[in-house]
Amino acid sequence: MVSGLRRADVGHGEELLEYARTLLQSPLFHRYCEASRGAKKGLSTDSHERRPFRIFEQAVRQAQTRGTRNPP
Numbered sequence: 808m809v810s811g812l813r814r815a816d817v818g819h820g821e822e823l824l825e826y827a828r829t830l831l832q833s834p835l836f837h838r839y840c841e842a843s844r845g846a847k848k849g850l851s852t853d854s855h856e857r858r859p860f861r862i863f864e865q866a867v868r869q870a871q872t873r874g875t876r877n878p879p
């Protein structure tokens with residue numbers, strides 16, 4: 808049962824990562840990411856609230872690695 812939950816969570820994570828990549832194409836969203844960076848640092852590293860920020864940070868790192876336009 809636990810392994811099934813992990814697989815579902817990974818699949819959901821990939822979906823969120825793809826959505827994050829799409830949002831990161833928006834200059835307005837880039838400004839939001841930069842403006843909220845300080846608030847993200849105040850969250851506990853294992854909190855549920857921090858998870859979406861980690862996904863967006865992963866998408867940003869991937870965009871920078873690929874040389875994609877508009878990384879925040």
